[in-house]
Amino acid sequence: MPSLVSRKRLARRAFTLIELLVVISIIGLLIGLTLPAVQKIREAANRLSCTNNLKQLGLAVHNYESNMNVLPTYGYYDPNAPTVNYPSTFDDGLGGLNPQGPKQQLAGWGYQLLPYIEQEPLWRGGGGTDRTSAIYNIAGTPNRMFRCPSRGSARIFTLPLTQVYPQPNNPGTGLPLWGSAPQNQIGVAQTDYAANGGEFPGDNAAGAFSYITQNNIQGPPASMNPPVRPNLKTFASYKDGQSNTVVIGEKLINRSQVGQAQADDFTGYAASYQVQPSAVNGAVATSGTVRWCGQAPTALNPNPTFVLRAPQPDYSAPTGDGGGAFGSSHPGGVLFVFGDGSVRRVTFGVDKGVFWKICNISDGGAVSDSDYE
Template sequence: MRLAQFRSRLAFTLIELLVVIAIIAILIGLLLPAVQKVREAAARMSCTNNMKQVGLAAMNYESSYGILPPGVNLSPNATNGANAGYVSGPPYAGPYTGVLVYLLPYVEQQNTFNLIPQSYMTLNTTQGAWAYNTPPYSSDGNHTGYGFVPAYTQIKTYLCPSDSAQTTSPGSGIVDAYWTGPGYIEIDYVYDGSFFNNQWGSGWGRTNYIGSGGYLGAAQSSFQGIYDANSQTKIVAITDGTSNTIAFGESLFGTAKGTRDFVCTWFGAGTMPSAWGLSSSPDWYQFSSRHTGIVNFAFGDGSVRPITLSANYTMFVYASAMNDGNVIDFSQLGQ
């Protein structure tokens, strides 16, 4: 009797292989949005924690000095001499030291803080702008100095992990000074460092966070924010209540769609106004984020709460002011 022999097949047919590939593609298509949502949730949580650290750092500063740090150090005595172009004389000559600089010792950055000469921290100083007074200087006629060592420190606490553009060069400029003046916004920026052999500010540490300047600076006294140029705000001056008043917000400091036009340094990040509200297509003068539908804000008591892009404009302005006396309906802010 002859026994039949059976041989096992060692390969897929082409049709079977295509079916398997199609199934894998479908599974990836189903899982990818879920993975992205989990990744964004983690990034949003990390951003919230960063802002919490910034808010608590400001409270610890106040505990040490009895006042909150200035939104930006803008000295009427500062001068840049021949080291800069149009910002050579007061009152716009510097030193442009932003609020986040004063918080360095309270976010575990004491070593970086120790590198900063005290003249950049002192109000009414004669010290000129930090980005214009340390050689080597640019050769474009503006004489920007890119040798200021402390500004090159990359501080993770000052960065939102959802914003990948912060680590790349912008299309136009790197902001070394940003603050809300009396009825206007003032920025000073240097062009993309790639134009100058990757030296001119391209390696400066950046940030997604900035102090709240109220509606539009001190000129709008009824909607004044916690932070202003040379401000020395005491907690008792926040009569609307620290839990009702925005202290810090996050921003992309540039257009959210298309080529990024600006990014901001943590050394120069001062104060941003609420006058232009929130938008799904924000620009450099608005609080903004890469989070879906919201922007994170740290309030005066150290709490961090998201505000939706569809928030009521008036309520948002009220929340940015520290002593306007208006009652805030937080449900209209998406909370």
């Protein structure tokens, strides 16, 4: 039987209610003090990962240009086409010797770079034995190199097959193109990065890459084998210098609409640039792989419709999309890989005219790092 002294010792070991509340308060205070530090460390890690992704994509662009003697393209541009245009076969017949350029030009720059980021099996169809399975594999396979970790996990958007661009020499759209496959939807892995499209949608002069347009294809588009493909760019096209020209950067999104039908964030990293004649959430739909700096006023057009805009921070709203602009979830600015392979931050408060200059490959304007960092 415990003695009286033992009972007193046991009693002294217990916490009073006040002591317990004090301990809880101290723990809460410590958590409150350490949480911002933890968030800063996490964001620093996310930014480092995002920087590495862009650096690898920039290196892939250089390797592509070195191997193909031209830069990647934005893919096929047709104002009357449905939304997504993936390669029709493993060899779509578009290409050959320069100046025609390399094959596989219908799909976008993200697809064209796959062999240069250790994804050649996926570029070849991911094990798919026919067009249907190959496109499902290519479109729906997430790739961490196209994802900024500050925006969470990889995003898959489900798109109706009727919005997938068919092989031009096959009639119809949607399911008839896919044989007897029962699926009527396709999952597309989205991207947090977009190529610099320059001044204005469809402008083939200012941006980092080139569009493959119906007007730039000599002969019927359905032939799929044009004899000439003009306006394909190389790094020599960057008259302002590779170190002064944006190639790929983070794109603006509406965070509350992630995974839904944002008009400019729903076609996947492998898609070509398209303009959709119908609308998504009340806006004209474009692919998620190209962004623009806007159009500079000129004497002939002092009030352009597509006005200049600087990079913006991501936002959350019940409706809306990125508006074709660059943006980021990182505090302070947007990360870009430049033509020389360096990754730099462009601040949200950058002068719009300065941003226009680094998005235009041959404007002739002088810009220093201090103007935008």
